Amino acid sequence: MAATRPLGLESALDQAMPPHVPVAADVWRRFARNKLSLVGLGLVGLIVFCAVFAPHLTSYDPLAIDMNVLGTPTPPSAQHLFGTDVDGRDYFSRMLFGARISLEVGFSAMFIAITFGTIYGAIAAYYGGWVDSVMMRFVDMMLSFPTFFLILTVEAVTNNFSIIVIMVVIGMLSWTGVSRLVRGQILSLRERDFVTAARAFGAEDRRIIFRHLLPNALAPVIVAATLAIGDNILTESGLSYLGLGVQIPTPSWGNSLQKALDPEVLSAPWLLVIPGLLIVVTVVAFNFVGEGLRDALDPKTRGSGA
Amino acid sequence: MSTYIGRRLIGLIPLLLGISVISYAIMALAPGGVGSIFTHSARPMSAADLAVIQHQLGLDRPWYVQYFYWLHNLVVNRDLGFSFIDGRPVMAKILEKIPTTLQLISISFICTLLIAIPTAIYAATHKNSVVDYIATAVAFIGYGMPTFWLGIMMLEIFAVRLHWFPASGLSEMGSSGFNLGDRIHHLVLPVATLTFVSLASWMRYQRASMLDVLGEDYIRTAAAKGLSPRVVVYKHALRNALLPVITLVGLYLPALLTGAYFTEIVFSIPGMGYLGLNAIFERDYPTIMGITLFSAFLVVTGNLLADIGYAVADPRIRYD
Numbered sequence: 001m002a003a004t005r006p007l008g009l010e011s012a013l014d015q016a017m018p019p020h021v022p023v024a025a026d027v028w029r030r031f032a033r034n035k036l037s038l039v040g041l042g043l044v045g046l047i048v049f050c051a052v053f054a055p056h057l058t059s060y061d062p063l064a065i066d067m068n069v070l071g072t073p074t075p076p077s078a079q080h081l082f083g084t085d086v087d088g089r090d091y092f093s094r095m096l097f098g099a100r101i102s103l104e105v106g107f108s109a110m111f112i113a114i115t116f117g118t119i120y121g122a123i124a125a126y127y128g129g130w131v132d133s134v135m136m137r138f139v140d141m142m143l144s145f146p147t148f149f150l151i152l153t154v155e156a157v158t159n160n161f162s163i164i165v166i167m168v169v170i171g172m173l174s175w176t177g178v179s180r181l182v183r184g185q186i187l188s189l190r191e192r193d194f195v196t197a198a199r200a201f202g203a204e205d206r207r208i209i210f211r212h213l214l215p216n217a218l219a220p221v222i223v224a225a226t227l228a229i230g231d232n233i234l235t236e237s238g239l240s241y242l243g244l245g246v247q248i249p250t251p252s253w254g255n256s257l258q259k260a261l262d263p264e265v266l267s268a269p270w271l272l273v274i275p276g277l278l279i280v281v282t283v284v285a286f287n288f289v290g291e292g293l294r295d296a297l298d299p300k301t302r303g304s305g306a
Numbered sequence: 307m308s309t310y311i312g313r314r315l316i317g318l319i320p321l322l323l324g325i326s327v328i329s330y331a332i333m334a335l336a337p338g339g340v341g342s343i344f345t346h347s348a349r350p351m352s353a354a355d356l357a358v359i360q361h362q363l364g365l366d367r368p369w370y371v372q373y374f375y376w377l378h379n380l381v382v383n384r385d386l387g388f389s390f391i392d393g394r395p396v397m398a399k400i401l402e403k404i405p406t407t408l409q410l411i412s413i414s415f416i417c418t419l420l421i422a423i424p425t426a427i428y429a430a431t432h433k434n435s436v437v438d439y440i441a442t443a444v445a446f447i448g449y450g451m452p453t454f455w456l457g458i459m460m461l462e463i464f465a466v467r468l469h470w471f472p473a474s475g476l477s478e479m480g481s482s483g484f485n486l487g488d489r490i491h492h493l494v495l496p497v498a499t500l501t502f503v504s505l506a507s508w509m510r511y512q513r514a515s516m517l518d519v520l521g522e523d524y525i526r527t528a529a530a531k532g533l534s535p536r537v538v539v540y541k542h543a544l545r546n547a548l549l550p551v552i553t554l555v556g557l558y559l560p561a562l563l564t565g566a567y568f569t570e571i572v573f574s575i576p577g578m579g580y581l582g583l584n585a586i587f588e589r590d591y592p593t594i595m596g597i598t599l600f601s602a603f604l605v606v607t608g609n610l611l612a613d614i615g616y617a618v619a620d621p622r623i624r625y626d
Contacts, residue, residue: 141324144609146601148564149582150329153594156586157333234452238568241454242583260458261572266466276455283450 030296037292043285051099060090062097062251073268083270086259087249091271094251095278101252102282105167105236106229112171113232114225117178122209122217124179125186136183142176148238155244166245170235178224185217219297226290230283237279253279310617314610321606322599327373329598333591334369376595386599387592389585396596399581404600406476407577411566413493414500422505423548426512430520430547431539441509448506453565457499457572464495471495474574496573500565504558511554516547549620556612559605 031037050057060080070088074080082091124135154169155161189195190213198212239245240254248255253275259265260272357366367375379385386396429438465473472478476492477485519525520543528538567579574580578597585593 137320138324141321141328143560144321144325144602144605145328145598146560146563146567146605148560149567149598149601150332152583152586153329153598154332156589156594230450234450237452238454241452242571244586254452257455257458261461266462269462272455272458272462276452276459279452279455280447280450284446287446287450 027293027296031292034292034295036288037295040285040288040292043281044289047099047282047285048103050096051103054093054096054100058090058093058096060093062089062093063249065089071264073264073271075268076270082274083268085256085271086262086264086268091256091274094256095253095274097251098253098256098275099278099282101163101246101250102233102236102279104163105170105246106233106286108167109170109174109232109235110225110228112168113175113228114178114221116172117175118182118214118221120175121179121182121184122186122214125183125190126205126209126213128187128190132183136180139176139179142173147173148235151235151239152242152244155239161245161247163246166236166239170232170239174228174231174235178221178228181220181224182214182217185220186213189213189216220294222297223290223294226286226293230286230290233279233283233286307617311614314613318606318610322603323377325602326377326595326599329595330373330376331369333595334372386596389593390590391585391588391593396592399593400578400596400600403576403578403581406575407563407566407570407579410493410496410500410569410575410577411562414497414504414566415562417497417501418504418508421501422508423512426509427516427539427544427547429509430513430516431535433517441513445506445510448503451503453499453503453568454572456502457496457569460495460499461572476575496569496575499572500562500569503565504562507554507558507561508551512547512551515550516543519543519547522546549616552612552616552619554612555615556605556609559608560601563601563604 031041066084066088068088069084071086073086074084076083080090080092082095085091085094120135120139124132151169151173154173155166158165158169186209195208195212198208203211236245236252237254237257240252241257243255243258246252246255248258256275257272265271376387379387384397386400388394389396389399425437425441429435429441432438461473464470471494472492473495477488520539525538525543528542529535533542566577567582569575570577570579571583578600581593582597584590585597
C-alpha cells in the first residue's frame with residue numbers, strides 16, 4: 001500500500017506520525033543477540049526466583065540462633081551451605097531473605113523515582129519558559145548535593161528505619177536524572193506534527209502529555225529504570241552497612257557486613273565474601289539487562305545489525 | 307572569559323543558598339526536631355531545663371527564623387555554630403578534616419586518570435581485543451561493587467592476612483610528626499579502593515568518546531593523507547576525545563566524595579566522611595549542616611572548574 005503513494009506524501013506522513021515504537025518481538029530479537037544481556041536476564045531471573053521462594057528454599061529460619069555455634073562462625077558445610085554467622089544463624093537463609101529486601105527496596109525506590117521524575121520532567125518540558133527554568137534550576141540544586149550524604153542525613157533525622165521509609169527516602173532523592181532524561185525527550189517531541197495535530201483537535205494538556213508525549217519517550221525511561229534498580233540496591237547496602245538502613249536482626253546483604261572489621265568476622269572470610277559477591281552479581285546483572293535494553297530499544301541502532 | 311567566570315561565580319550564590327535552605331529545612335522539620343538530642347541522652351533532663359537550653363540555643367523559634375540567624379552568622383562571622391557534642395566551632399572542626407579528604411580524593415583521581423585514559427585509548431583503537439574485554443569487565447564489576455565492600459576485602463587480604471599494609475589511620479600509632487613514607491604506606495589501600503571503583507565510569511566514558519572521535523571524517527582525512535596511526539590517534543583524536551570527558555569531572559564529583567567518605571569510614575581515616583558519619587550518629591546538627599554545605603560547595607566548585615576548563619580547552623566555545 002505504502003509503495004503506491006507518491007513519495008512526497010510518504011515523507012510528509014512520516015513527519016506527522018509518532019515515532020515508530022518497536023514491537024515486543026522486534027525488541028526481544030535484538031536483545032537476545034547480545035549474550036551478556038541474556039546472561040544478565042538469566043541472573044536477574046534466578047535472584048528474583050530465590051527472593052520470591054526464599055521460605056521454600058531453606059529449612060532454617062533466618063532469625064533463629066543455634067546456641068551451639070553462637071559466637072564462633074562455622075564454615076560452609078552440607079548442613080549450612082554458607083556456614084553460620086557470629087550470632088549462630090544460618091547464613092544461606094539470611095542471604096536468601098536478604099535478596100528479598102534488596103529487590104523490594106530496589107524495585108520500589110525505582111518506581112517512586114521513575115514516576116516522580118517522569119511527571120516532573122514532562123511538566124517542565126511541556127510548559128517550557130519560566131516554569132521549565134525554575135523546575136530545572138531546582139534539579140541542578142539537587143544534583144549538587146552528594147545524594148548519599150543527604151540520604152544518610154534524612155535517615156538519621158527521621159530516625160525511622162522501616163523498609164518503607166528507606167524505599168521512599170532513596171526514591172525521593174534519586175529522581176533527578178530521570179527528570180532530565182524525560183525533559184530532553186519531550187522537548188524534542190513537543191514540536192512534532194502529531195502533537196500539533198492533537199492540539200488542533202482540542203486535546204487537553206494532560207491528554208497530550210500522557211497519551212502522546214510520554215509513550216513515545218518511554219524507551220530511555222525503561223533503560224534508566226533498569227539501571228536504577230542496581231543503583232538502589234547499592235545505596236541500600238551502603239545504608240545498611242552503616243547501620244542507617246535495614247536494621248539487624250532483619251537480614252540484608254549490607255547489614256551482614258556491619259561487623260566486618262570484628263576479629264571473629266575477619267577470621268571467617270566467607271562471611272565477608274558472600275554478601276559482597278551477591279551485591280556485585282545482582283547489580284552487574286541489572287546493568288547487563290539495562291545495557292541490552294538500551295541497544296534493543298534505541299532507534300539509532302535499529303535495523304543496522306540484522 | 308573573565309566576564310563568563312564572574313557571571314558563573316554570581317550564579318553560585320542562589321545555588322548555595324538553595325542548598326543550605328533545603329538541608330536546614332530537612333533537619334529542622336525532622337520528627338522530634340533538633341532538640342530531641344537532649345531528651346534522648348543518657349541523663350534525660352527536666353522539661354524546664356530543656357526549655358532553658360532550647361531558648362539559649364534559639365531552638366524555640368520557627369525554623370526559618372533559626373535559618374536566618376544561622377545564615378547571618380555564617381556570612382558575617384564566617385561561623386557555622388558550635389558542635390552539640392564537644393562545643394568546638396564547626397568551622398574549625400571541618401577545616402582541619404578537609405585536607406585529609408582532599409588528599410585522598412586528589413591522589414585517587416590522578417591514579418584513576420593515569421590508568422583509565424591509556425587503557426581506554428588502547429581499548430578503543432583495539433576494539434574486541436583482550437585488553438578491550440578485560441577493561442569492559444573491570445568497568446562493569448567496578449560499577450557494581452560497593453566501595454565499602456572493596457575496602458573491607460582489601461583490608462582483609464592485604465592488611466589482616468598478608469600484613470603488607472596497615473589497616474587503619476594515616477600514621478603509625480604513637481608516632482609524632484609527619485613522615486612521608488609512613489603516610490604513603492597508609493594511603494596505599496584506601497587510594498587503591500577509591501581508584502578501582504572510580505575506574506569504571508572513566509574507562510567507559512573515555513572509550514566511548516574516543517570511538518566517537520575515531521569515526522569522524524577528519525580522522526579518516528588525517529589517515530588518508532598518510533599520517534602514521536600514532537600521530538592520528540595521539541595528535542588528532544585524543545585531544546578531541548578528552549573534551550567531553552572534562553564535563554565528567556563535574557558530574558562525577560558527588561560520587562567521588564561519597565566513595566571517599568566510605569573509604570574513610572572503612573579505613574578509619576579522620577576526614578570529612580568520618581566526621582560526618584559520627585555527627586549523624588550523634589545527631590550533631592550544626593556539624594551535619596556544615597558538612598553538607600562544604601560537600602555541596604566542593605561539588606559546585608568542581609562543576610565550575612570543569613566548565614571553565616571546557617571553555618579554555620575548546621576554542622569553539624566562547625562565552626562573552
